[in-house]
Amino acid sequence: MTFDPALMPLFWLKKLVSAFMLPPLAPLLLIGLGLLLIQRWRRTGLALAWAGLAAALLLVWPATVGWMLAGLETDPPLTATSARPAEAIVIVGGGKRRHAPEYGGETVNRLTLERLRYGARLAHGLRLPVLVSGGAPTGERPEGELMKAALETDFGIIPRWVEASSLDTGQNAEFSAPLLKAAGVRRVLLVTHAAHMRRARAEFEARGIEVIAAPTAWLGRHDANDQVLTALPSATSAYAGWYAAHEWLGLLALRLSR
Structure with missing residues (x-):
């Protein structure tokens, strides 16, 4: 695409x-x-x-x-049992950092990096192929390419598929689904933020991809010991x-x- x-x-x-x-x-x-x-x-x-x-x-x-x-944030953390039927890992992009001179120009932002880190952890443990998805809203280097570079350089994972045209969550699913189906993949571990999972899963399932939620980076559910700090x-x-x-x-x- x-x-x-x-x-x-x-x-x-x-x-x-x-x-x-x-x-x-x-x-x-x-x-x-x-x-x-x-x-x-x-x-x-x-x-x-x-x-x-x-x-x-x-x-x-x-x-x-x-x-x-x-x-x-309704999905529980992924377990080894629930992950077993998956055929691939899909990591949805969350944005990029345009000014990153220490990386030679652009790189992924912290949201995408949190997702990549967890996706790489799953890939190392499960030995499943990885798809990364993210385009270039400003027409510059696509987020998918930046995600691929970060996975390879920082985590030692080489993605099998790079979807680099999507501009939003709906297009992440729309453009990723044909790549997965062409390889015979119908059931994936979907990696994104816990708060984003409901919407991302709905989009992928609407394109005929069965989703096993692999949420990361919860924003809620703080430790009870932090009540004084989190009350304000x-x-x-x-x-x-x-x-x-x-x-x-x-x-x-x-x-x-x-």
Whole structure:
């Protein structure tokens, strides 16, 4: 599957819409709109401003963020028994770092690296072929190629397949499925973040690929001993809140598209 420039306007439109619907911009827009309206429509303006403030707090407060993640991170860790029927490992990309001079230009970002690390661990232990999936939204070096380079150089794993044209999770599945089916593979271990697994699995199963979930990098389920630290908002809870909101928005878009 080759890169299709015609897909770029839709990709950037989706990115723009999601930016306006997700934190931190969405709550700030509500607050700003409320303040603009407060002189003429005081009650409406106050309601919008307070709603924006409440949303901003809820999306960083560990208790509410944990509740949001609980509905996403539903798959248990992979076990040796559940992994046994798998025929291949699929690692879904999570983005790239464009400015990485220490790596000679571009490299995978931390999300992708977390997935690659776990995928490599599974590949070493299970001796299954690996597919990596990720394109190039900006038309530069595809994420799939960067994933392949990281696996080979840093983890000693050579992927059998590199899907390098996809721009989102749906296309990860759409473009990966033909590569797998051509090799007779129908059942895979799908490696991605625990919070992303529901959406990724739905996309792959819709293309006729049976998924055995291999989640990694849980954002919720903190150790009970950390209750004092995790009870207050932090940069960690703010990021987890954004990720959870992003995934719920993605699931809503997936349901509306079918």
